Amino acid sequence: xxxxxxxxKYLFRKEGQNVTLSCEQNLNxxxxxxxxQDPGQGLRLIYYSQIVNDFQKGDIAEGYSVSREKKESFPxxxxxxxxxPTAFYLCASSIGSGSRYTEAFFGQGTRLxxx
Amino acid sequence: DAKTTQPPSMDCAEGRAANxxxxxxxxxxxxxxxxxxxxxSQGPQYIIHGLKNNETNEMASLIITEDRKSSTLILPHATLxxxxxxxxxxxxxxxxxxxxxxxxxxxxxxxx
Numbered sequence: 001x002x003x004x005x006x007x008x009k010y011l012f013r014k015e016g017q018n019v020t021l022s023c024e025q026n027l028n029x030x031x032x033x034x035x036x037q038d039p040g041q042g043l044r045l046i047y048y049s050q051i052v053n054d055f056q057k058g059d060i061a062e063g064y065s066v067s068r069e070k071k072e073s074f075p076x077x078x079x080x081x082x083x084x085p086t087a088f089y090l091c092a093s094s095i096g097s098g099s100r101y102t103e104a105f106f107g108q109g110t111r112l113x114x115x
Numbered sequence: 116d117a118k119t120t121q122p123p124s125m126d127c128a129e130g131r132a133a134n135x136x137x138x139x140x141x142x143x144x145x146x147x148x149x150x151x152x153x154x155x156s157q158g159p160q161y162i163i164h165g166l167k168n169n170e171t172n173e174m175a176s177l178i179i180t181e182d183r184k185s186s187t188l189i190l191p192h193a194t195l196x197x198x199x200x201x202x203x204x205x206x207x208x209x210x211x212x213x214x215x216x217x218x219x220x221x222x223x224x225x226x227x
Binding site: 004031032033035040041042043045048050058088090092093094095102103104105106107108109111 | 149151156157158159160161164202211212213214215216217218219220
């Protein structure tokens, strides 16, 4: 089945540690995205990538880093510089820009708790 | 992308139609209206989109006013599984689907 997979579903880390969240898609989509969601709020864009080896900052990129070495994969690293990393993280993918028919496909999310 | 305004919450009786409004008074001519929903602790799911004509699919209907300044998502026979946060988004045709602004949405609670 085609889809977008995030792992793990729940993640716990100690304060001051970097942690990497996985996102893999087999939809052959060019574009991938990372969002952060806090309780009761909407989604905020962290980083996005339109093509392999290229990515851009979203609205809240500080304290996060990404890589896009393969079309299928877009891992997100939450660094120790992120002041409040505990949140629900969502990865998404889409065909790309230029088509009104494209929608974003989302993974099931990773809930990160930093203690 | 144009800003949207949605009521924070709505209730609906099971089996009845759920009508979720969205105001997008600053929408541009090249912007589509998209609806997504997010069931608790899951990723958002695409529902439907439209430009100016009413649209219907297996999940819902989308009614867009003639001036395109507002729209209504209709779930014709709401079930308990339709309880979710519903997001109304406007997006220009030449922008990435994932760069859409997801605001706080409307929390729909379907009650038995």
